[in-house]
Amino acid sequence: MDLTSPAAGHAGLDERLRLASVLVEIGELGAGETRLLQLLAEQPQDREALSLLAKIKHIRGELSAAFACWAQIHTLAAEGQGAHMRLASMLRLAQDPERGAGEFLALGQNQLWRKPAALLELEGAFRLFVALRPDEARAACARLAQKSREQDRDLYKLAVLAEAWIAELAGDPARAAEVLEQLGNERGFGGDTDRALALVRVYELLGRAEDLEKAIHVCEYLLRTLRSFERVIALGRLAVLCRSAGRPADADDYDRQFQAAFQAGMHRPTLADAVAAAAGHYLPLPRLAAARFVAGADPAAAPAEMTEIGELPAIREIPAMPPAGAELRRQAIAMALAGNRAGARSLFERGGEVLDRKYLADLALLDGKPEQASRKFLATLAEDPDDPRVIGWLLDQAAGAAGAAGDAIRRHFAQPEHAARAVAALEALNRESPRRPAAWRHLAVLHGLRGDQAAVRRCADRAAALATAEARRKSAVGRVLSAAVYHFASRAKGLIHEVWAARKPVAPGHGGFLDEILGNLTSELTQAVRNSFLAVREYARANLPHLTGDILDFNYSYKVTKEDEPSGGLSAGLPTALAFLSVFLDRPVPQDLASSGVLVTDAHDVLVVRPVGEAEWKVRGAYNRNLRLVILPEGNRADFERSIQVPRAVSSELVRFVPDLDSAVKIVFPDLD
Numbered sequence: 001m002d003l004t005s006p007a008a009g010h011a012g013l014d015e016r017l018r019l020a021s022v023l024v025e026i027g028e029l030g031a032g033e034t035r036l037l038q039l040l041a042e043q044p045q046d047r048e049a050l051s052l053l054a055k056i057k058h059i060r061g062e063l064s065a066a067f068a069c070w071a072q073i074h075t076l077a078a079e080g081q082g083a084h085m086r087l088a089s090m091l092r093l094a095q096d097p098e099r100g101a102g103e104f105l106a107l108g109q110n111q112l113w114r115k116p117a118a119l120l121e122l123e124g125a126f127r128l129f130v131a132l133r134p135d136e137a138r139a140a141c142a143r144l145a146q147k148s149r150e151q152d153r154d155l156y157k158l159a160v161l162a163e164a165w166i167a168e169l170a171g172d173p174a175r176a177a178e179v180l181e182q183l184g185n186e187r188g189f190g191g192d193t194d195r196a197l198a199l200v201r202v203y204e205l206l207g208r209a210e211d212l213e214k215a216i217h218v219c220e221y222l223l224r225t226l227r228s229f230e231r232v233i234a235l236g237r238l239a240v241l242c243r244s245a246g247r248p249a250d251a252d253d254y255d256r257q258f259q260a261a262f263q264a265g266m267h268r269p270t271l272a273d274a275v276a277a278a279a280g281h282y283l284p285l286p287r288l289a290a291a292r293f294v295a296g297a298d299p300a301a302a303p304a305e306m307t308e309i310g311e312l313p314a315i316r317e318i319p320a321m322p323p324a325g326a327e328l329r330r331q332a333i334a335m336a337l338a339g340n341r342a343g344a345r346s347l348f349e350r351g352g353e354v355l356d357r358k359y360l361a362d363l364a365l366l367d368g369k370p371e372q373a374s375r376k377f378l379a380t381l382a383e384d385p386d387d388p389r390v391i392g393w394l395l396d397q398a399a400g401a402a403g404a405a406g407d408a409i410r411r412h413f414a415q416p417e418h419a420a421r422a423v424a425a426l427e428a429l430n431r432e433s434p435r436r437p438a439a440w441r442h443l444a445v446l447h448g449l450r451g452d453q454a455a456v457r458r459c460a461d462r463a464a465a466l467a468t469a470e471a472r473r474k475s476a477v478g479r480v481l482s483a484a485v486y487h488f489a490s491r492a493k494g495l496i497h498e499v500w501a502a503r504k505p506v507a508p509g510h511g512g513f514l515d516e517i518l519g520n521l522t523s524e525l526t527q528a529v530r531n532s533f534l535a536v537r538e539y540a541r542a543n544l545p546h547l548t549g550d551i552l553d554f555n556y557s558y559k560v561t562k563e564d565e566p567s568g569g570l571s572a573g574l575p576t577a578l579a580f581l582s583v584f585l586d587r588p589v590p591q592d593l594a595s596s597g598v599l600v601t602d603a604h605d606v607l608v609v610r611p612v613g614e615a616e617w618k619v620r621g622a623y624n625r626n627l628r629l630v631i632l633p634e635g636n637r638a639d640f641e642r643s644i645q646v647p648r649a650v651s652s653e654l655v656r657f658v659p660d661l662d663s664a665v666k667i668v669f670p671d672l673d
Helices: 011-025 029-042 047-060 063-076 082-095 117-130 135-149 153-169 172-182 191-204 209-225 230-244 248-265 271-280 285-291 325-336 340-353 353-368 370-381 388-400 404-415 416-434 440-451 452-476 523-543 575-583 615-624 634-640 649-653 661-668
Strands: 104-108 111-116 480-490 491-505 514-518 555-562 591-596 598-603 606-610 631-635 653-659
Touching: 011 029, 011 047, 011 117, 011 340, 029 063, 029 416, 047 063, 063 104, 063 111, 063 491, 082 135, 082 191, 104 135, 111 271, 111 416, 117 135, 117 153, 135 153, 135 661, 153 285, 172 191, 209 230, 209 598, 230 248, 230 661, 248 440, 248 649, 271 325, 271 606, 285 325, 285 353, 285 555, 325 340, 325 353, 340 353, 370 404, 388 404, 388 416, 388 440, 404 416, 416 440, 480 575, 480 615, 480 631, 514 523, 523 575, 523 598, 523 606, 523 649, 523 661, 555 575, 555 631, 575 591, 575 606, 575 661, 591 615, 591 653, 591 661, 615 634, 631 634, 631 649, 631 661, 634 653, 649 653, 649 661, 653 661
Parallel strands: 480 591, 514 555, 591 631, 631 653
Antiparallel strands: 104 111, 480 491, 491 555, 598 606
16 A cells, blocks of 8 residues: 555545545545545556555455455555565465475466476475475575576575575574675665565564664665555654664654554544545535544644544634635634634635535534524525535435424425436435435435325335344344454455354253354364354353353354355454354444454353464554454553554554453443343
8 A cells, every 4th residue: 555645746636535535434435435436447556546445345344345456456566575475475385385385386277387497496495494494495595596696686686585584584683684784785786675674674683782773774764765555664663673772752753653654554534634625525514523533743733642523722813814715615624623613604704605605504503503504505505406415414404394494495305406406416325325324214305395105105115224224233243343364475464354143042941052153164263163152152151140041042153254265263262252142142242343362261161362363463454444442362462562563552542452251241241230
């Protein structure tokens, strides 16, 4: 994901990206996706747009579509760690020969590719390493490097980097540094990014003061040269290195830069982004005021920490000479969100455009004057009759408002030409966000004003069904979000998927069994799910007998989503336990919370949560998904104290660490009797 816009110089594209990110933040995923698809139709390889589109798919749970976007980004992001990724793939294949460590590689059904002899030789070195013969593995890499030095410079570099990495993995970082430094003395490799990234790792492992200073120097070079998401990691590493080197002021500065870059890379808009987007497109002030944006670099726009809009300092000064157009509106919006409505109103009135008048209506609404807001909104339809937000708000008022304001709204939409424009706008909104009930409810009101009762019933029934489905999604019993990791050619990607548990009644006292396990699970995970079911069943009966008296009156099932990829490992133990416990208690688990942890049965009423691998990537996945909380084992706390993947401020806000299931249950079910 590129932090610097690939569309530099194309202000329109940047504006659409910013608007889309703000729309996602306030929950309008369909509107954000529409703008991204328009952008990608013009710039199909825009990595930022692809990344934000993947985020939208991720939030919706459309994981296959998200993977497709991530895979496309992966093919475009060739910069940084390309050699390391190739070597990591070879090591992974050497550890699992059935997946391709041989002369041929399976490319598809009934299609094989014969690997070049040189790659087979390099894979052989990794097989020696896996066989616990690191010295022979390094020697094999050195021989290949010597043979290819003049004929194939790319292979030569790969072999040298492999020799250094094997030395690093074998616990000899001094030898690894020596190999990498020698490579840097050769023509063409002094500024090589792959070599620099490997050097930083090795210098950090050596840990001496002079090595840490060398690592800082190389990292600062990478910061100047990298233009991909690896630049964010360089900032995180610099913060850690400076703290280790006794440079706390530099460490704090890099921490702030790391957090800002991380949040930008995850498409979390700042308040300044929201204000700029709203200055060009109508975004209701109450929606913006209810949202939570990350702190920006401008201290006048937001305090240093992540903050709610309502905590912003008031902006009270009104400029003597108003700036033109959007800039005037931008100041007015900032004032309104900071709580200075009088100042904002003055600037909006001086602006005078239709967008300014919509915000004046919002201010009237925030002041508790809905009739005044109705008149102002209604007046804007003369110039902009197709705004579904304004139309929807007015129709909500028409459904319940009495008096002159309600009558004026009803008269307006009773006119055929106005009603036709409103129907078209609302139907377009339904195509954009087909699962949201609001537009269908508004259509029902509109058809009622037109006297079309059949259409009223059809739209009202659809709105009611969608509202019921939405409520069910938000409070589904047995559905739990699980933090996991997916690998693209040895590059990790954090993601959130679902695990489901369900029950069906049987003869009283004759149940309590796990009947079905569905999904694409490895045999290890299947057995772990069975073990977890029995452990959690006994835990619930021992610790919550007053709430689980009917536990043996049902049989149970379990499912892991994302069936086109096998799910394995033991880190799904904690979310699996919470899913079963949700069903046993008949209580929903919050859908803004994910978890990961290995479940260990110490006794029938004691379940311990053990650490998981790649915890930092799982937190990145939760942050990308815009979740409120992720629960991890206490044993993973140390992973975040010196993390170069997740800023400390982000992990402190997002992560809760637990030693056992009891602690997790108190977080997930705080009102449990």
